[in-house]
Amino acid sequence: MADSVPSLEELHALPKVQQPTYDDPAEVERVTDQLRHLPPLVFAGECDELREKLAEVAQGRAFLLQGGDCAETFDTVTGDNVKGKLRVLLSMAVVMTYAGQVPVVKVGRIAGQYAKPRSKDLETRGGVSLPAYRGDAVNGFDFTPKARRHDPERLLRIYNASSATLNLVRAFVKGGFADLRSIHSWNADFVRNSNVENRYEALADEIERALAFMVTCGVSDQTLSEVDFYASHEALLLDYEHAMTRIDSRSQLPYDTSGHMVWIGERTRQLGGAHVKLLASVQNPIGIKLGPTSTPEDAIALADALDPDRIPGRITFITRMGAANVREKLPPLVKGIEASGRKVVWVCDPMHGNTFEAANGYKTRSYSDVVEELNGFFDVHDELGTWPGGVHIELTGDDVTECVGGAFQLGEADLANRYETTCDPRLNRNQSLELAFMVAERLSDGRIKRPTLIDEFRHLDF
Ligand SMILES: O=C[C@H](O)[C@H](O)COP(=O)(O)O
Numbered sequence: 001m002a003d004s005v006p007s008l009e010e011l012h013a014l015p016k017v018q019q020p021t022y023d024d025p026a027e028v029e030r031v032t033d034q035l036r037h038l039p040p041l042v043f044a045g046e047c048d049e050l051r052e053k054l055a056e057v058a059q060g061r062a063f064l065l066q067g068g069d070c071a072e073t074f075d076t077v078t079g080d081n082v083k084g085k086l087r088v089l090l091s092m093a094v095v096m097t098y099a100g101q102v103p104v105v106k107v108g109r110i111a112g113q114y115a116k117p118r119s120k121d122l123e124t125r126g127g128v129s130l131p132a133y134r135g136d137a138v139n140g141f142d143f144t145p146k147a148r149r150h151d152p153e154r155l156l157r158i159y160n161a162s163s164a165t166l167n168l169v170r171a172f173v174k175g176g177f178a179d180l181r182s183i184h185s186w187n188a189d190f191v192r193n194s195n196v197e198n199r200y201e202a203l204a205d206e207i208e209r210a211l212a213f214m215v216t217c218g219v220s221d222q223t224l225s226e227v228d229f230y231a232s233h234e235a236l237l238l239d240y241e242h243a244m245t246r247i248d249s250r251s252q253l254p255y256d257t258s259g260h261m262v263w264i265g266e267r268t269r270q271l272g273g274a275h276v277k278l279l280a281s282v283q284n285p286i287g288i289k290l291g292p293t294s295t296p297e298d299a300i301a302l303a304d305a306l307d308p309d310r311i312p313g314r315i316t317f318i319t320r321m322g323a324a325n326v327r328e329k330l331p332p333l334v335k336g337i338e339a340s341g342r343k344v345v346w347v348c349d350p351m352h353g354n355t356f357e358a359a360n361g362y363k364t365r366s367y368s369d370v371v372e373e374l375n376g377f378f379d380v381h382d383e384l385g386t387w388p389g390g391v392h393i394e395l396t397g398d399d400v401t402e403c404v405g406g407a408f409q410l411g412e413a414d415l416a417n418r419y420e421t422t423c424d425p426r427l428n429r430n431q432s433l434e435l436a437f438m439v440a441e442r443l444s445d446g447r448i449k450r451p452t453l454i455d456e457f458r459h460l461d462f
């Protein structure tokens with residue numbers, strides 16, 4: 001990649017948006033100095049490995065599942081919470097791999113997703129205005145002046161929280177939890193009688209039979225017991241991401257070691273801006289969010305700025321058009337990039353273009369809009385002959401009530417029951433698994449000649 005890492009001063013001199021306003025620069029410097037001396041959270045070789053897997057996705061030989069919280073919080077860095085997110089992601093991946101018949105690259109919005117861009121700088125309640133909550137990396141969720149102060153010390157806390165999370169994720173995925181032979185137990189405490197559960201259990205039974213056969217044939221134990229799982233987040237806070245950027249001792253090249261994959265958000269992807277400049281200088285695979293106002297020229301210019309050498313797997317475009325826009329807005333972008341000769345990963349984020357406020361004031365999304373955008377995404381790629389490379393989902397392993405619809409037909413009145421997100425509404429575990437079946441169905445459409453598993457499940461009445 002072309003650029004060397006800019007100094008922090010150079011970065012801050014560039015146009016930048018969505019940054020904290022700290023009141024004591026000396027405090028920020030003390031914190032970033034400490035961060036610079038702490039060990040990297042990820043190893044450069046792992047970032048390369050993920051980039052190579054994403055290159056396979058770009059070629060249409062694999063599919064990306066990227067998912068997790070909108071905003072991780074310090075309070076939810078617990079064993080149960082991390083396990084819950086991991087098991088829903090692993091279950092989704094199994095459904096997509098087996099029913100969709102495609103290898104799935106697994107990436108969490110996890111171990112670093114602590115900073116949020118916001119539409120408004122201030123939040124007003126009962127006539128009182130305070131700084132908006134910008135994620136635990138910046139300030140606290142409580143509506144008090146003390147909590148809402150932008151506190152640089154929090155950057156050290158996100159380092160520690162990310163480190164604890166990643167440590168557990170690594171232990172789970174390499175230490176036996178992800179063993180394919182225990183897929184039944186990942187969802188052992190499903191809500192009984194759910195149609196999603198029936199489908200999952202039927203699929204798990206079939207996989208168990210297939211695994212028994214593979215073991216008999218001599219497939220190695222390690223293949224079944226370990227998975228590769230990667231961490232990603234939005235690289236929003238320039239001070240933090242810059243402090244976590246290190247030179248790889250093997251290659252002498254810079255990597256942002258705060259996560260394996262980092263992405264640039266819809267609000268911070270200005271050409272010539274600080275975020276693009278910083279991420280252009282590191283070797284990690286990079287995501288770029290593209291909303292409905294993006295033009296093909298924007299997409300091409302961003303790809304050129306971030307990937308002048310056209311390194312396979314480097315660029316993932318995460319499109320978030322909204323269900324009503326995707327069929328009109330996505331094709332010009334895909335055509336433009338294809339015409340430029342690039343092979344990128346195209347991922348659908350069916351969440352961020354479909355947010356609305358329910359009558360009772362909750363920020364929510366409808367499961368049917370999510371499915372509608374995904375269907376539009378698959379249809380567009382079918383028509384253009386390009387590969388629909390993956391999905392990017394805000395989800396949780398808990399049975400929260402934040403998005404309406406889905407198998408249990410959650411209504412707006414149900415939102416109050418378990419609305420726990422501090423930012424955007426997430427799919428709960430059942431909605432997430434239901435979505436995985438929908439995606440698997442689209443992936444296997446017309447590609448698998450034998451009667452599909454989905455056909456076999458039809459009698460289950462879902
Ligand atoms: O994921 C993030 C949100 O979409 C973003 O922070 C904007 O949310 P807001 O409109 O509530 O500020």
Ligand SMILES: C=C(OP(=O)(O)O)C(=O)O
Pocket residue numbers: 070117234264265266267289290320352424
């Ligand atoms: C803020 C987010 O998305 P976007 O940049 O697409 O709005 C997000 O992914 O949480």
Ligand SMILES: [Mn+2]
Pocket residue numbers: 070071352394423424
């Ligand atoms: Mn979000």
